[in-house]
Amino acid sequence: MPNPNILDAALTRLDEAARHVQIDSDVLEKLKYPRETMKVRLLIRMDDGSRKSFLAWRCRYDDTRGPTKGGIRFHPASTAEEVETLAFWMTVKCAVTNLPYGGGKGAVQVDPKSLSKAELERLSRAYVQAFAGIIGPDRDIPAPDVYTNAMIMGWMADEYASIQGEAAPAVITGKPIALGGSVGREDATARGGFYLTCHLTERLGLPPEGLRVAVQGFGNAGQHVARLFRSIGAKIVAVSDSGGAVHAASGLDLDALLAAKAAGRSVVQADHGGKAIPPEELIAVDCDVVAPSAMEDMIHDGNAASVRARVVLELANGPITPEGDRILADKGVVVLPDILANAGGVTVSYFEWVQNRQGFYWTLDEVQSRLKTIIETEGDAVWAIAEDKGVTLRTAAYIHALGRLAAAIEAHGTQQFFAS
Numbered sequence: 001m002p003n004p005n006i007l008d009a010a011l012t013r014l015d016e017a018a019r020h021v022q023i024d025s026d027v028l029e030k031l032k033y034p035r036e037t038m039k040v041r042l043l044i045r046m047d048d049g050s051r052k053s054f055l056a057w058r059c060r061y062d063d064t065r066g067p068t069k070g071g072i073r074f075h076p077a078s079t080a081e082e083v084e085t086l087a088f089w090m091t092v093k094c095a096v097t098n099l100p101y102g103g104g105k106g107a108v109q110v111d112p113k114s115l116s117k118a119e120l121e122r123l124s125r126a127y128v129q130a131f132a133g134i135i136g137p138d139r140d141i142p143a144p145d146v147y148t149n150a151m152i153m154g155w156m157a158d159e160y161a162s163i164q165g166e167a168a169p170a171v172i173t174g175k176p177i178a179l180g181g182s183v184g185r186e187d188a189t190a191r192g193g194f195y196l197t198c199h200l201t202e203r204l205g206l207p208p209e210g211l212r213v214a215v216q217g218f219g220n221a222g223q224h225v226a227r228l229f230r231s232i233g234a235k236i237v238a239v240s241d242s243g244g245a246v247h248a249a250s251g252l253d254l255d256a257l258l259a260a261k262a263a264g265r266s267v268v269q270a271d272h273g274g275k276a277i278p279p280e281e282l283i284a285v286d287c288d289v290v291a292p293s294a295m296e297d298m299i300h301d302g303n304a305a306s307v308r309a310r311v312v313l314e315l316a317n318g319p320i321t322p323e324g325d326r327i328l329a330d331k332g333v334v335v336l337p338d339i340l341a342n343a344g345g346v347t348v349s350y351f352e353w354v355q356n357r358q359g360f361y362w363t364l365d366e367v368q369s370r371l372k373t374i375i376e377t378e379g380d381a382v383w384a385i386a387e388d389k390g391v392t393l394r395t396a397a398y399i400h401a402l403g404r405l406a407a408a409i410e411a412h413g414t415q416q417f418f419a420s
């Protein structure tokens, strides 16, 4: 269940960053609340002929730097506050990576595993019917998130095109390639985090070879990051999903785990070559990098002290609470913060939007090398701020983002400008 104060906790990170820079008070005032959050009830026809209602939201947190951008989550525990927090993080993330976007997010409170495929399609189309006035290629551009995928984005783009009476592929990213998606989008979130970790290996004090990696959450982000780390010879020592967790100090059989997921089974049902462990023990396994890739608030004051990894790679959004952060910093664990570490997804979503608008499509090499350049450039900038100001990489990333957000907000005139 999401923490009801999750937005307040997220905003404390911004306040912490603001203490290290000189910015106009307008900036924090503007970022204190979301610009707009729309809540609707989606009513769909179920396969048995009955009708069922689902709560759904779309939030546009801030659009100073451009149209709002952010995924749509289908999850039974989603709330308005969670959506607004995720939209706030998107605002900051797009500023860290210097994408010409503000931040948005959406969700449907639903357990998608309880729906048939046809019901899932009706729900996805109903979402776009409800929010067609708030989304748009120059207004608010959704993408996949937890329990949504390329096929769902394709249904949504199709529904939007029917409503507008013309094709508008740039309204949504993460689409199937055959429907205007970008090559390289599928693994982009994981790839961004992977590039960042590899780029900083020496500075992070990680062994260049024989890296041991644990992955919490084995969906899009988790599966791809495991595959990418394996490609450089790393061992995947533990993984988990909503069905449980498995561990092998000598390395799990990743192909068996991926095959089980592809067949719709949990990691615990795979022929993984290790042993099942209680899911809460995953973050405490002996490894070099632990990559939370599931939900928010997974590392907190109750378990942060048990983390044995040297580095936490935040592929999930908000997996560490502020108290958890403090404990990890005291232990000397380096956290690669979500707003930089998982920004590969929105970066390649941006590339997809650019390609849709140009009607000109890039090669995989072009996508990956542009992603690498952005992640490494912004990673270096964040690292330099952390060194210069003696702050964590998270605070440094917020400072970096705040500089760009402030420049945009202050360009409309500051308090000093209007009062003088």
Ligand SMILES: NC(=O)c1ccc[n+]([C@@H]2O[C@H](COP(=O)([O-])OP(=O)(O)OC[C@H]3O[C@@H](n4cnc5c(N)ncnc54)[C@H](O)[C@@H]3O)[C@@H](O)[C@H]2O)c1
Pocket (backbone or CB within 6 Å): 144, 145, 146, 147, 148, 189, 216, 217, 218, 219, 220, 221, 222, 240, 241, 242, 243, 279, 293, 294, 295, 296, 315, 316, 317, 342, 343, 345, 346
């Ligand atoms: N997909 C993207 O492009 C993208 C981009 C940026 C950030 N993220 C973030 O990454 C995280 C994962 O997103 P995704 O797209 O990979 O979702 P996904 O739906 O593909 O996978 C989520 C995974 O988490 C697992 N999970 C759920 N609850 C869990 C729990 N309590 N313990 C362990 N595992 C659990 C699920 O079983 C599933 O394997 C989210 O925080 C999301 O916001 C995703």
